[in-house]
Amino acid sequence: MTARADAIAANLEVVRRRIDTACAEAGRPEGDVSLVVVTKFFPASDVRVLAGLGVTDVGENRHQEAEAKAAECADLALRWHFIGGLQSNKAAAVASYADVVESVDRAKLVGPLSRGAHARGRDVDVLLQVSLDPPGAGNRSGAAPDDLDGLARRVEEAGPLRLRGLMAVAPLGEDPDAAFARLARVRESFLLEHPGATVLSAGMSGDLEAAIRHGATHVRVGSAVLGERPTVQ
Ligand SMILES: *Cc1c(COP(=O)(O)O)cnc(C)c1O
Numbered sequence: 144m145t146a147r148a149d150a151i152a153a154n155l156e157v158v159r160r161r162i163d164t165a166c167a168e169a170g171r172p173e174g175d176v177s178l179v180v181v182t183k184f185f186p187a188s189d190v191r192v193l194a195g196l197g198v199t200d201v202g203e204n205r206h207q208e209a210e211a212k213a214a215e216c217a218d219l220a221l222r223w224h225f226i227g228g229l230q231s232n233k234a235a236a237v238a239s240y241a242d243v244v245e246s247v248d249r250a251k252l253v254g255p256l257s258r259g260a261h262a263r264g265r266d267v268d269v270l271l272q273v274s275l276d277p278p279g280a281g282n283r284s285g286a287a288p289d290d291l292d293g294l295a296r297r298v299e300e301a302g303p304l305r306l307r308g309l310m311a312v313a314p315l316g317e318d319p320d321a322a323f324a325r326l327a328r329v330r331e332s333f334l335l336e337h338p339g340a341t342v343l344s345a346g347m348s349g350d351l352e353a354a355i356r357h358g359a360t361h362v363r364v365g366s367a368v369l370g371e372r373p374t375v376q
Contacts, residue, residue: 147188147189147192148192148195150370151189151192151193151196151368151369152192152196154367154368154369154370155180155193155196155198155368157367158178158348158351158364158367158368159178161351161352161367162176162178162351162355162362164352165351165352165355165356166355168352168356169355169356171355175360176355176359176360176361176362177199177200177360177361177362178198178200178361178362178364179200179201179202179224179226179344179361179362179363179364180193180198180200180201180202180364180365180368180369181201181202181203181204181226181347181363181364181365181369182201182202182203182212182365182369183202183203183204183205183208183209183227183365183372184208184372184373185369185372186212187211187212187215187216189369190212190215190216190219190221191216191219193368194216194219194220194221198221199220199221199222200221200222200224200243200361201221201222201223201224202223202224202225202226202245202363202365203223203224203225203226203227204225204226204227204228205227206225206227206230206233206236206237209223209225209227209237209240209241210236210237210240213240213241214240222242222243223240223241223242223243224241224242224243224244224245224344224363225237225241225243225244225245225246226245226246226310226344226363227246228246228284229244229246229247229248229252231251231252231255232255234252234255234256234259235255235256235258235259235262236259237256237259238255238256238257238258238259238260238263238267239259239262239263241267242267242268243267243268243269243270243307244256244267244268244269244270245270245272245310245344245363246270246272246284246310247269247270247271247272247294247298248271248272248273248274248284248285248286248294249286249294250293250294250297253294253297253298253301253304254301256269256301256304257301257302257303257304260302260303260304261302261303265303266303266304266305267303267304267305268304268305268307268342269298269304269305269306269307270307270308270309270310270342270344271286271291271294271295271298271306271308271309271310272284272285272286272309272310272311272312273285273286273287273288273291273309273310273311273326273329274286274287274288274311275311275312275313275314275317275322275325275326276314280314284312285311285312288329291309291329291333292333292336292337295333295336295337295340299337306337306339306340307339307340307341307342308330308340308341308342308343308344308360309326309329309330309333309340309342309343309344310343310344310345311323311326311344311345312345312347313345313347313350313353313354319349319350319353319354320353320356320357323345323346323350323353323354323356323357323359324357326343326345326357327357327358330343330358341360342360342361343358343359343360343361344359344360344361344362344363345357345359345361345362346359346362346363346364347362347363347364347365348364348365348366348367348368351364
């Protein structure tokens with residue numbers, strides 16, 4: 144293995160152990176939480192290393208970068224998660240390579256996603272991104288909790304999208320434990336109306352333990368596996 148592959152393997156081992164420990168501490172069975180490695184800013188060669196280490200799911204947040212990397216890695220059996228802010232004029236294109244679109248936060252995205260999935264001839268899994276910001280906070284990404292049910296119905300009505308659950312990012316400057324506790328309550332009421340939408344994507348390098356404590360089924364981990372990204376984003 145190259146030095147880079149060695150470093151990724153070592154980091155991955157640490158992250159997998161953190162997930163197992165957090166599951167055990169939350170009284171959840173081992174294997175209850177899936178790892179999505181966030182590969183944004185890192186080259187396709189790293190994605191290839193990850194696949195060789197048994198990673199099955201990767202996440203990207205920018206359309207052009209994601210599209211190019213997915214094409215370069217088309218020979219690998221990976222599930223591509225789109226986790227970034229989504230423009231409606233890019234949504235159809237995203238649905239042409241993403242297996243899971245985690246950042247659906249408004250009804251305007253549903254039509255283009257549905258068209259893109261249809262053109263590709265396969266189902267695309269959808270998570271609704273829910274905002275954990277206080278109401279009225281500017282620049283929120285994610286739907287307000289009150290809007291989730293309506294948005295979910297739009298997704299359910301639109302083939303070939305499959306509503307699988309919710310995604311959230313803990314707001315900066317707040318204790319992630321408090322934010323994810325709020326998320327768990329939002330999810331609980333959401334599941335009453337949409338019992339099949341059991342996925343909860345929450346938790347990153349810095350807060351995956353708190354997310355797992357509050358029911359995350361998927362964690363999205365970037366820097367803890369691949370190292371620091373350049374700061375320009
Ligand atoms: C970049 C990113 C992550 C991963 O963040 P790390 O702190 O590097 O683990 C997770 N989720 C989203 C939505 C991201 O944009």
